[in-house]
Amino acid sequence: MKPFSIMLSMLAMGVISSTAMAEGIMLPNVSPANSDLANRGAYIARSADCVACHGENYAGGSPIATPMGDIYSTNITPSKRYGIGNYTKSDLKNVLHKGRAPDGMLYPAMPYPSFSGMTDNDIDALFAYLQTVPAVDEAPEYETKLPFPFNFRILMVGWNAINVPSTEKRDGLTKVQQRGEYLVNNLEHCGTCHTPRNSTMGFNKQKYLSGAPLGNWHAPNITPDKSSGIGSWSEQDIVTYLRTGELDQRAYAGGPMGEAVAHSTRYLKDEDLGAIASYLKAVPAIQADDKVTPVDVSRLPKPINESITHDLIAQIDYLEQAKASVAGGSNSPEALYLAACGSCHGINGYGQPDARYAPIVGLSSIRREKPDALVNVIVHGVDGATNTSPKMPGFSEDLNAEQIAGIANYVRVNFGGLKDSNVSVADVDRIMTTKPAQPFLIKYAGILAGLGIIVALLLLGLLVRWLLRRKSHTY
Structure with a gap:
C-alpha cells in the first residue's frame, strides 16, 4: 500500500477514493441516473482502456504510432454527425469483433484482434454506456492518411484472415484463471504492447507476452520467467503494481504502462486484478534475451532520513550541500546526476512522493543487462500518465553521449545495486540513432x-x- 501521505496527495487531486485499495477507484461517469447496464459498461470501458486512445471525453484525435505511419483515433461519443450516435449494437459488435465499421474497415491500431473475444454481454453493456457519454459534435483535428498501399483499407480483410483472433484460449485453467485470460487477452489487450510482432505485424504467438519494442520504450517480458520476466513476483505483487503503478524497489509504471494504470487497471476490482495475476503466473514462461539482475537490497542506498522525501525544503538544502562537496568536477557522473536528476529523483534516488516524482531505487529497468530502457528515458524523457502528472524532460539536447553514459552507469550502480556498469558512448549512440525495425512486408x-x-x-x-x-x- 502507498504511504499515507501519498494517498492524501492523491485524494487532494481526486485520483483515489476512500475504498480505492479495497475495490478499485470510483469510476468516472457512473451515475444513479443511468441504468445498471450502462454503469457496468463504464467498468467495461475502463477495463478495455478506451480512454488511452480516445481521450477522457472519447472525442478521439490522438496519434497512434505504427510502422506504416500515425493512425488517429476517432470520435466515439454519441454525436450523430461526428461520432457513433447512429451505431446499432450490431455495428459496435462488428467494430469490436471484425474491425468493420459501417463506413469501412478499421486499422488494427484499434485492438479489435483482441476485442474479437469480447462477450456479447460486455458489448451490450459498453454500448449502453457509450450512449450516456456527452456527445462531442466535432471531428478530431487530424485524420489518418497512410501512404500507398496502406491507404486502401480493403487490404485489412486479408490481414484479418491471418491475424484475427490474436490469441487462443488455453486448456486446463481454473475459473479464476479463465477470467484472468479474458481480461489479459481481450479487454485489457496486454499483448498489444507485450507480445512481439511477426512479419505481417500480427502477434508472434510463439513469443506470447515475452516483451516487445514500443517506440522509444520496451514493453517488458511479463511471462513468469525468473531471469527476464516477472517470475519473482508474487500474485499480490502483480495486484499491487496494477493497482498503484509501483512495486517498492522493483518497478515503477511510466510511459505507456503508467497510462494503462492511470486510465484502466487502477479501476479494476480486486477479484479481477487477482484473476489477472493468477493467469499471468500460469502462462508459459519465455526467457527473453534482456535478463534482469536480481535485486540485491544490501547494495541499495538508504534514505537520508525518514522524512526528507516529503520535505522539499530539506531536499533543496541537502542537494546544494551534495553539489558543493562532489568529487571529480562538474562533469563527473555524480555531479551530472545531481545537476540533471537530483532535484526530482533525490540525492539517494527516493524521489518526491508528494510531488509524484518517481523513486528509482532498485527498479528493474535499471537492472537489465541491456541499458536501452534507461538510456531512452534519459534521452527522450517520460510523459506523465495523467494531466496532473509531472513530465520528465529528455536530455538529448543538453547532454552528450559521454555524459548520458556516465549518468546511466552511476544510476545502475548506485540505485540499481549492480556491482558494475559499462554503458559506453557507442551504446548511447546506437540507442539514440536506432530506428524501430520495420518488417520486410511493411518496409x-x-x-x-x-x-x-x-x-x-x-x-x-x-x-x-x-x-x-x-x-x-x-x-
Whole structure:
C-alpha cells in the first residue's frame, strides 16, 4: 500500500477514493441516473482502456504510432454527425469483433484482434454506456492518411484472415484463471504492447507476452520467467503494481504502462486484478534475451532520513550541500546526476512522493543487462500518465553521449545495486540513432504493391491476347 501521505496527495487531486485499495477507484461517469447496464459498461470501458486512445471525453484525435505511419483515433461519443450516435449494437459488435465499421474497415491500431473475444454481454453493456457519454459534435483535428498501399483499407480483410483472433484460449485453467485470460487477452489487450510482432505485424504467438519494442520504450517480458520476466513476483505483487503503478524497489509504471494504470487497471476490482495475476503466473514462461539482475537490497542506498522525501525544503538544502562537496568536477557522473536528476529523483534516488516524482531505487529497468530502457528515458524523457502528472524532460539536447553514459552507469550502480556498469558512448549512440525495425512486408509494401499491379496487368494482357487469338481461330 502507498504511504499515507501519498494517498492524501492523491485524494487532494481526486485520483483515489476512500475504498480505492479495497475495490478499485470510483469510476468516472457512473451515475444513479443511468441504468445498471450502462454503469457496468463504464467498468467495461475502463477495463478495455478506451480512454488511452480516445481521450477522457472519447472525442478521439490522438496519434497512434505504427510502422506504416500515425493512425488517429476517432470520435466515439454519441454525436450523430461526428461520432457513433447512429451505431446499432450490431455495428459496435462488428467494430469490436471484425474491425468493420459501417463506413469501412478499421486499422488494427484499434485492438479489435483482441476485442474479437469480447462477450456479447460486455458489448451490450459498453454500448449502453457509450450512449450516456456527452456527445462531442466535432471531428478530431487530424485524420489518418497512410501512404500507398496502406491507404486502401480493403487490404485489412486479408490481414484479418491471418491475424484475427490474436490469441487462443488455453486448456486446463481454473475459473479464476479463465477470467484472468479474458481480461489479459481481450479487454485489457496486454499483448498489444507485450507480445512481439511477426512479419505481417500480427502477434508472434510463439513469443506470447515475452516483451516487445514500443517506440522509444520496451514493453517488458511479463511471462513468469525468473531471469527476464516477472517470475519473482508474487500474485499480490502483480495486484499491487496494477493497482498503484509501483512495486517498492522493483518497478515503477511510466510511459505507456503508467497510462494503462492511470486510465484502466487502477479501476479494476480486486477479484479481477487477482484473476489477472493468477493467469499471468500460469502462462508459459519465455526467457527473453534482456535478463534482469536480481535485486540485491544490501547494495541499495538508504534514505537520508525518514522524512526528507516529503520535505522539499530539506531536499533543496541537502542537494546544494551534495553539489558543493562532489568529487571529480562538474562533469563527473555524480555531479551530472545531481545537476540533471537530483532535484526530482533525490540525492539517494527516493524521489518526491508528494510531488509524484518517481523513486528509482532498485527498479528493474535499471537492472537489465541491456541499458536501452534507461538510456531512452534519459534521452527522450517520460510523459506523465495523467494531466496532473509531472513530465520528465529528455536530455538529448543538453547532454552528450559521454555524459548520458556516465549518468546511466552511476544510476545502475548506485540505485540499481549492480556491482558494475559499462554503458559506453557507442551504446548511447546506437540507442539514440536506432530506428524501430520495420518488417520486410511493411518496409517494401509500396514496391511490392507496384510490382503486383504490373504483374496483374501483364497477366491481364496475356489473357486478353489469348482470348483474341482463340476468337480468331474460331473463324
